[in-house]
Amino acid sequence: MERRRADVGLAERAFGAVGKDVTMSSLRTPDPNPGWLSEFALEETRSRVPILYVEAVPTRVDAAGQIEHVGVLLRGSAATGQITRTLVSGRVFHGESIRDALQRNIEKDLGPAAFPRLPVSPVPFTVAEYFPLPGVTPLHDPRQHAVALVYVVPVTGECNPRQDALELTWLTPKEALEPSLLADLEGGRGQLLKQALAWSGALV
């Protein structure tokens, strides 16, 4: 069930199309796919309230917990059509806990053989605010006003990004802080990468 939700969520984002049977599901009570929304309902909702996201900076850490590498995704942006770099990111569904949303979105972006060490505390290292208009803050998302709780998540196991994420690159903190790389991150997320490395003591 959890897996099915994840798959549907992925389909929704990747294809931007909705089958009729899924739309109908919102008529049933209780809704078997509570987090899932039709394209129309999602657009409408995006015009009404800030949409809650979770985001994660995947990391490889040494035995002492220090970051050795951070993972950056390379993928096609639904927003711009360009190939851009990004972080693990996804909506919190209706009825879903933040921990479950984090786990689901990490699995969605890094694959089922990645073993994330989810944080003990639900307190994020930063709260990212994306506005539809560029320039209001360093972060922006043309689709919506979004608020993301952002976490650093050490990951073991193998990371095999799924279909829509073309590549996962592991970078040293020094490489990750290269201005040209930071500038490549979608929606201003270079800022989040800098904040993640500052918080973990790896900012150089």
Added chain:
Amino acid sequence: MERRRADVGLAERAFGAVGKDVTMSSLRTPDPNPGWLSEFALEETRSRVPILYVEAVPTRVDAAGQIEHVGVLLRGSAATGQITRTLVSGRVFHGESIRDALQRNIEKDLGPAAFPRLPVSPVPFTVAEYFPLPGVTPLHDPRQHAVALVYVVPVTGECNPRQDALELTWLTPKEALEPSLLADLEGGRGQLLKQALAWSGALV
């Protein structure tokens, strides 16, 4: 403008009624009251996504920053009709920053003569998850799935709760941690009060 938004927000929550002209405003672009939603639109939205809130534990602090008193509101609950205790709490509107939402909701609940010292960092001391079904977590909200970013906010000046908040009580940390008082807090917010005092080092 900011004040107007606050007033409208209050009306919405307190009376659950919406004038036609306000509903119409959603047809204009850009929307002059972006955060404001009709009762129907809000209900519908609540069934689709988690709703983002900010909450604040108002405090009086000494010169060294240590909490001397925490403020607890006594008011009629829209949810239950009963008189209950609660914290400063309110929605983040579409297009509104977290800082602005915090400021607006503090002014709404504590009045215009209260001077909050808003936090320097947008990182909350805890993230509160309210589910519509009781028992899932210690926190619950029968109206919706809500996620609140919760802050401790030192306040100077005079606090005069507005119409719908009947009373503001200042309690010492010791008084605030009385089990009977904690149990009185609406939706399980006694948990948040304990977390606030733990984070500030005042938990005894």
Added chain:
Amino acid sequence: MERRRADVGLAERAFGAVGKDVTMSSLRTPDPNPGWLSEFALEETRSRVPILYVEAVPTRVDAAGQIEHVGVLLRGSAATGQITRTLVSGRVFHGESIRDALQRNIEKDLGPAAFPRLPVSPVPFTVAEYFPLPGVTPLHDPRQHAVALVYVVPVTGECNPRQDALELTWLTPKEALEPSLLADLEGGRGQLLKQALAWSGALV
């Protein structure tokens, strides 16, 4: 007992024996055992400056990162001669990083088959201040003024407390918050346990 461990900690780990030559080593430059102090030097130092400690609340977490159990040590207190409960705790040595101190003290108290997931960020969930006089704060240490950086540390593997720690007990958050158990924790550390559970969202 505690005293002896603190004094011989580094030497013990490195060489497994403490002889007169180690004491003499403080005459050499650079000191090959920088963290190690003679009983006299430690007493003198304790009268001069606050002593820096790291402390850890060991935890067992589920796949979503949520605390299932917290580990509490049962051992003989050097301070009172009584059998008391305590947390993982130890000095940061001269020249030693906080991460290394945390790792060393966890291994000292939980054994070499325990695999701690050390925190990614060096920011503790709380800073504990122990004063020699009881009553100044909820925390006290008759030996010294100590300041501890306190972390929640998920642990996998087997925990076999070494000789001087008689027993490690895994408690559910609910069991850990029993007032009688909290009161048993040495030096007022029941406060730290409550803070750890509040920070991780497990305070009930």
Added chain:
Amino acid sequence: MERRRADVGLAERAFGAVGKDVTMSSLRTPDPNPGWLSEFALEETRSRVPILYVEAVPTRVDAAGQIEHVGVLLRGSAATGQITRTLVSGRVFHGESIRDALQRNIEKDLGPAAFPRLPVSPVPFTVAEYFPLPGVTPLHDPRQHAVALVYVVPVTGECNPRQDALELTWLTPKEALEPSLLADLEGGRGQLLKQALAWSGALV
């Protein structure tokens, strides 16, 4: 008394000389200047244990709590003899609480007409580790192994740095992040400034 301690502490740091009567005071019980150490005792202690510091990034914030300016001190470095930039910084004395140490050191560096808003929580935004050898970490202090708890502290009122701090400069976050300015900060503290701005959401 608090003031007198602050003055003596300042003298100790600024002039490196100790009067005989002060040395004698360590023979009395209880010590009327518990935090104060003779130059000899301080040197000896520095070779034995990490020395605990508090540091502060002074800020001017707007009504919403957002940083408008950060304060950087320009002063003669006791370590190098050069004029360098630095942050508010000072030892935690024996018997002194972290809050008191923070308050005392801010007053020492910014003068008695500066009104700091000390943090509600004792949890620092970062923990800075200074080692005597350069290159081990980005931070270093040739005098000692020091561990500093670092806070962002909004300040109102007038800041008039005392004798040994020649100048206080208020910089916008953008100005503060200029690589040339960051490089000027003593002991690698440019790192701390970046971390402070990252934590407060002002890193650009």
